[in-house]
Structures are given as C-alpha cells and as structure tokens.
Amino acid sequence: MNNFLIDFFINKSNHRKVRLLKELSTEPKDIETFADKLAVSKETIRKDFSYFADVQPDAIIKTTELNKVFYTCSPQNKYQLMLKIIQEEPSFFIFKHLFSHDKLDVTKILTTFFFSESTYARYLKALNHLLCSYSVKLKNNPLILTGSELNIRNFYNKLLYFSREYPIFVNDLFFYDDFIASLKEQFPSYIASYDANKILYRFKVSVKRLSLGHTIHLSDKQREGIVRCDDYELFKKQIARLTKQYFQLHDLPEDEFVFFYRHA
Template sequence: MKNTISSSDYRKLKLLNYLFNNEDNILKKDLAQKLSLSLVTLNTYVDEINEELSDFIRITRRDGRYFLDRRQDVNFDSLTAYMITHSFSYEIILATLRDEKKDVKNWLESMPISQSAFYRKLQEFDNLLARSNLILERNPVSIVGNELNIRFFYSHVLVKAYPESGWVINDIDYRILERFIKHMERELGIYFSPSALKDYAVSLAVLLTRIKQGHFVQFDEYQAKYWEDAARYYDIKNFDFSLIQDVIGVPIPENELHILFIAQFLVPFSYYDKQKVLDRLSHKKEVLYVKPFRVLAEKIVDEIFKDKQYDIEMLKIYLINYFVRFVFVSKTTHLLDIDYFSRKITPVTYEKKEIERHVSQLIRESGLTMLRDNKGIIVQYIFDLFNVYMMDKHQKKQLRIKVVAKNGSVWEEYLKDVIQKQFPPGLITFANELDSKEHLPRYDLIISDYPIDNYYGCPLLAWHFPPTKKELEELSQFLDEMQRK
C-alpha cells in the first residue's frame, strides 16, 4: 500500500487496522507507541479519520482509551478501498487505463496542488511502478513496460478499489462479463464467490480495454510454449467465447482469448466436483508450466502435514491455483495483498516462522523466480490457508449427514428430527445441499428413504420411512466408528 496512497493516509490505515484487530479498547499512549506516533499526531489523525470516514466508522475517546464503532457492512477492506479511490495514484491509474494522454501541464491545470507537490506525488507513484517492474512516462503521463505486468497492475489496483469505486470501466458492460463467467463456471465445474466473480470481471475488463487500445501481449519462446500447452489442456480452442467476442467492437486474437480464459487464476475459486480435483492433481495430462507449481505445492503441503492424517488434496489445489497467478508476472511485482497489516488467525497451529523456513527453502530449490520475488506474500497466504484449514480440526469430530427424502423437504425435516432425538447435541450436524454448485460435498454420510445412485464419494444408508430401530442402531455404530478414527 505504500506509494499507492499518501504517507499520512497509510499511517491512518495502520491505525485503523490496529483498532479493527484489537479486541480490547486501547490506551492512547500505548496506541501512539505501537504506531510510532506522537500523541499530537495521533489526535490529529483521529480527528481527520472521523471527518473523512464519518459514513463508515467513528473513533471515540473515553478515559484515555480509544473505541472504534463502525457500520455493520464495513470492514477493513472497505476503508482500504476508500483510501485508494481518493488517492493521487488512483487518478493517474484511471486516466492512463482510459488512455487519456494527459501531459504534466494538463494534470497541473486540473489539480489544486502546487507544481512541487505534484512532482513529489508523481515520483512516489513512479516508485510504486518500479516495484512492479514498470516505468512512468511523463509526456504524456502513461505506464510502460511488459504488457502482462501492466495488465496485472491495473487489475490488482482496481480490484482493491472496487468496494468503494464500483464499476469504473463504463464502456464495457459488466452484465455481459458476468454471463461469460457463469458460463465458465458451468463448463469447468468451478464456483466464484460473488466478490471473486466481480474481481474476475474487473480483470477481464482491464484486459479487454488494453486489447481494444491495441496493446497486445508479445510472448517470448518460453511463454508461447506454456500458453499453447494451457490451451491444449483446457481445450480452449473449442471453448465458447461468443459472449465476449464482440464486447469491445474489434476482433480478439486467439492468444488474447487464451489469456482471458487463464485470467480466472487471478482470483480464488472453488471446485464442487471431486473428480475435477483429482484431474488437477493428475500427472498424466497436466500443463507443462503447471508441473513445477504442482511439485512445489505437493512438497510444501507434504512437509508441513507429514505427520497428519488429513485430506490434503484441496490444500494442494489451492496452492497450485494461487501459484499460477504469477504466470501473469514476468519479473518481480509488488502486490497489495500483504501491506504489512496484521491479521488475527486463531488458533495458530503453524507458526509463521516455521512456514517461512520451509517455504523459503522449497521456493529457492524450485528455481521459480516469479515466486521467489514474491515470497513475502506467498508465505502470508500459506500461513492463513493452513491455519484456517486447521481450525475445524481442533473441534470435536461431528458426523455430517445429508438427509434425502423422495417426497421432499417436509419428510427430510421429519427424519432429521428423529435422528436428533437419538443422539446427544453436538455429535451430528446436517448438510443442506446434496449436489452443490459452489463447493465440494460437505457431508460424511447420506441417508435416503429411497434407493438412489451413489456417486457422491461417501457411504449411503437406504432407510425406511419412518426409520426402523435397527437402522438407528446402525447409524449409532457408524458414528462410533467415525469417532474412533
């Protein structure tokens, strides 16, 4: 976030982040010391925050302590988005993305700041671009460098700003991109959460804007090989792009269509088909460029979880997909995901230093430069992923049951009630979906009052309606066996 917003706004975000993540109200002097601020500066920042962000939050002072109140629909990402969209850098980013071709003189005429202040801010923005291996031209003001890096940079900033800015690429219809992404979900057996879908749409809009302006990606020999391999693996030539072929009014080259497709890896998504997970981990037909990512993901997960008997395939998939986004980075690129802001994940099963030690060594051995240059954010992602994954492992094992009744939900609720009365609270929980289109099945057992085909990857009990005493006893035995595992 440094250089993306002003230094004072960055310090305000650090202040807000600390108040968001601190469970207890904090003494003023302790907060000032924590943030390396004087008491006078701290008071000034609090007053400015309360004025600038009055629609979102309010910091109050009582008995020498600070209290943070916020709207229920506001979190730290909301405030980050606000700071970005009201920054000098964001104005430059939007103008250059829209190809406005404004020189320094035009900018000075439209901005209420002195020439020296403008050049200072311009230099700060240039420093940010340099961390992404990009250059800021002055006349006209524009961003130049590797085309993939430019697209990645624009996408990354606009995604971060979206909660506040909304849809800003007005000459591209969001609804068309949404339909295309939904089509992709159905074809690939994947699911984007509502926020991830918007992020993917923003990235697609950036890519399409650059194509419309005549900025095309030039592949070197190595890049061309792995893009061709990805096209073969996903059979992209036969994928239906008709929804977006005409969205920008100019023909889209085939290799650019491939990039629009692969851009799905810029955002997180979930699989809801177990076979898709197994295919992704298969060595038989994998994409050539994915192999080193897969090998690295397997080594990291196997090293950290070597003494744990857990289903870790999904962890490997999450890592592979996360690593693939770095294909969009030719060299080191500064990402905004980490931003030195703290996150409280509890309980912490794996300490960050332990993960960093393993990951650093394995990335170094892999020879993957784009991962090595972004090691900090990768370590943070893995730290969050592994500890979130372990949260439910600390809970007492519950049997997750999906009840299926031929006659519908009323009959299902009756069967659930019968089961609940047979067992102590907390041992059994019920799944609502049998065939989800958002995630993999989340149940250990299916109970149906009518024979059904079982392709769900877990045991199935065919019961009578109402269930017999023997059937309930068999369920009790199943639960006992699961608790012993």
C-alpha cells in the same frame, strides 16, 4: 484494507490515516497504543481522529474502561472514511484515468490536487519507485504507463483485484455476471480451480487494453504448457463470443486466448 493497496497511498498523511483505520478495525486501543504502533505522537493521532470526525461524524467509537479511553471504528464507517481518503490520494486518480483512457494530461493532476511542479515531480518519483516492483513505469507528458504489455496487464490485474471493495474502476459495460455464468456452465472444473474474481478482473483488464489498441505478444516459452485440446478450443469460442457481443472486438490474436487461459 490489504497491504497492496496501502502501498499506493504515497502521501504520508493519507498513508498514516489508512494504517490508523486498519488498526481501528481490530480490537479497541487507547491513543498511546495507536501512537506507538504508527510511530507518531499522540497529538498526531488526535488530529487524525478529528479529520475522521469531520468526514464521518461519530465514526470513531469511544469506550472507557479503568479510567482509560479506547477507540474503534465500525466496518461501515471505515468504508466511508476509506472512500474519502482514496479520493484525496493522487495515485488512484492517476491509475483510474490511465486505465480508462491510456494517458493523462499532467495539468489535470496539478490542478486537481493543487500540486506545484516540484511537488508533482517528487510524488511521481515515489510512485515510480513503488512501480519498479511490477516492472512498469510512469512517463511524462502526457502521463502514460510504460512497460511490456504483459507487465502492464499483470499490474492492472492486481490493482483492480485488490481494490475491488471500493468503486475506483467502475465500468458501465459490466456484463460480467454473464461472463462468469458462461464459464461456470461450460468449464465447471476450470472455475472451481481459480478465484472467480481473479478470472473476472483479468478478463476486464484484457478487453480494456484491447479496446485501447494494445495487444499482447507472448514468447514461445510463455506459450508453453497450453494443450490445444477440445476444452481450449471451446474456451476460445466462449471468449470470442463474449468479446464480440459486449465489446465489438473481433478476430482476437491467438496470444490473447493463450494469455487468458494460461494466467487465469
């Protein structure tokens, strides 16, 4: 579990449980050590262990040494526990719906998580405080993500990339093996120079935003550095073919190709 994703557990109880799981994934520790690291009581740690046991029996492995009990958690059990906590955290529910549908009726959040309007308002304020770092903001109602298209895409790129271990943003049109294979064949040095997952999720975010009617507009400064060489023109043809074949997106604006080529 990376720190980027941990920050999106706004609920204090969920945030603590996720941090505890991260600690459980290292060497075995006793309850006193966990309590000290998380700055909570030993009773709170025991309650979290009890929660883990309810979700995944035998998830927590106990060993005894020198009359002390030490605790750890296997990667498989940690994964299952993380999935459960993700399901209980509103922020992931919110961004899953906004990524897919662009807007979300606030009443769905209230009824799904049994929020009062005041609790929801506090949660949204805390979430927006975090989103300031990415120059985007959530606004009511319906709930939408606002900011420049460049900032919105960059935010979703990070969110999808750092949450890729978990099935939060599932896409039924998952043709991306073909996408990566095509780029590897045509641009081996390009693929070798970048993290293939980052390329993949940048493309996924771009086509999703395009399908929702959002196009990107870059400044002259942001367009700088792209040399219109043969490789670039071939790159454009490959992207145009894939977006047309799988997403029925035609005649993409030039800035879309520049954005993807420059930022991949």
